[in-house]
Amino acid sequence: MSVDLTTVLAGTSFPNPVFTASGCAAAGQELHQFFDVAGLGGVVTKSIMLNTRSGRATPRMAETPSGMLNSIGLQGPGIEHFLDHDLPWLADRGARAVVSIAGGSIDDYARLASQLRGRPGVAMVEVNISCPNVEDRGQVFACDAKASSGVVNAVRKNTDAGIPVFAKLSPDVTDIVSIARSCVDAGADGLSVINTLLGMVIDTTTMRPALAGITGGLSGPAIRPVAVRCVWQVHQAMPEVPILGMGGIRTGLDALEFLLAGASAVSIGTVVFGDPTAPVRILDELTRALEDRGIDRLSDVVGLAHRPPRTFMPEEPDPVGDVMVPDVGPDSAPVPVEVRS
Numbered sequence: 001m002s003v004d005l006t007t008v009l010a011g012t013s014f015p016n017p018v019f020t021a022s023g024c025a026a027a028g029q030e031l032h033q034f035f036d037v038a039g040l041g042g043v044v045t046k047s048i049m050l051n052t053r054s055g056r057a058t059p060r061m062a063e064t065p066s067g068m069l070n071s072i073g074l075q076g077p078g079i080e081h082f083l084d085h086d087l088p089w090l091a092d093r094g095a096r097a098v099v100s101i102a103g104g105s106i107d108d109y110a111r112l113a114s115q116l117r118g119r120p121g122v123a124m125v126e127v128n129i130s131c132p133n134v135e136d137r138g139q140v141f142a143c144d145a146k147a148s149s150g151v152v153n154a155v156r157k158n159t160d161a162g163i164p165v166f167a168k169l170s171p172d173v174t175d176i177v178s179i180a181r182s183c184v185d186a187g188a189d190g191l192s193v194i195n196t197l198l199g200m201v202i203d204t205t206t207m208r209p210a211l212a213g214i215t216g217g218l219s220g221p222a223i224r225p226v227a228v229r230c231v232w233q234v235h236q237a238m239p240e241v242p243i244l245g246m247g248g249i250r251t252g253l254d255a256l257e258f259l260l261a262g263a264s265a266v267s268i269g270t271v272v273f274g275d276p277t278a279p280v281r282i283l284d285e286l287t288r289a290l291e292d293r294g295i296d297r298l299s300d301v302v303g304l305a306h307r308p309p310r311t312f313m314p315e316e317p318d319p320v321g322d323v324m325v326p327d328v329g330p331d332s333a334p335v336p337v338e339v340r341s
């Protein structure tokens with residue numbers, strides 16, 4: 001059986017749902033020695049800023065149980081270098097570039113978006129709003145609904161019509177749905193869920209923080225249940241808004257979990273540092289997982305976990321498995337249950 005892996009994000013079609021995650025694969029060149037990056041659904045670039053940045057002092061990485069803590073500080077060569085070198089490289093290979101942008105003010109974001117206008121190879125813009133707002137005492141945009149909406153509004157206004165703008169949400173908020181809603185109201189065509197969680201490690205030998213930046217972003221399998229919960233909540237509140245889900249995905253089944261929660265595509269991040277072939281392996285495992293479940297269209301599983309709970313008579317033995325009904329949507333009747341004795 002062949003599975004139709006096509007996924008459509010805000011009107012733009014991608015051949016499959018597996019993307020890289022911002023900051024974990026630069027602009028794709030390093031991964032290209034392991035596999036053809038044009039075979040992925042999309043390549044999400046490291047967040048690009050207006051100017052060259054050397055990032056934070058070292059050490060910038062620390063290992064944590066089932067996770068990684070980083071405080072890179074958005075190191076990068078800036079938008080001009082990206083437009084002259086990285087974007088043409090991606091476009092020449094036929095890769096679909098999802099350009100992540102980051103800034104310290106609304107004006108930075110607006111200027112970055114306008115510089116991407118009309119550039120071949122840009123399939124989508126992802127707005128990294130987990131950045132300190134220099135005009136508001138360093139308050140992170142993503143943690144405030146008004147600040148998030150200001151950024152998204154500026155990016156949407158300065159981006160070509162037809163190029164989806166996705167706002168990337170932070171899990172470090174009390175109510176992720178309210179931030180998601182403000183981004184969508186401001187013009188976001190979709191949401192990337194989630195960025196890293198703020199964390200900290202103290203080295204008990206030096207008896208000081210392990211990172212020079214003191215705190216850092218936690219990623220990897222440790223954050224997966226948080227990420228799945230965020231995707232679930234956002235999809236439940238706004239099922240019509242496409243989600244690019246991420247956070248600790250290591251296998252095809254992990255990716256399937258995000259799709260079931262409501263993501264239409266997934267980004268693969270931290271796992272790539274230990275296994276650079278992970279995106280293609282995960283795509284292969286996901287395809288087989290869908291085949292094994294008798295599903296022939298990826299779009300049929302998006303949000304499927306939101307269908308009503310199974311119903312069964314009390315005198316029946318506890319059901320063990322579900323019969324998969326690919327057409328079932330959140331509003332459908334309860335799914336028939338296969339009872340195995």
Ligand SMILES: Cc1cc2nc3c(=O)[nH]c(=O)nc-3n(C[C@H](O)[C@H](O)[C@H](O)COP(=O)(O)O)c2cc1C
Nearest residue numbers: 021022023047128194195219220247248249269270
């Ligand atoms: C080393 C590193 C650098 C990152 N840089 C960025 C970045 O530049 N922009 C961004 O939006 N997210 C960045 N992220 C966050 C990831 O894109 C992703 O949202 C997060 O790590 C969760 O996915 P994962 O657990 O699969 O890595 C970075 C993550 C890591 C580990």
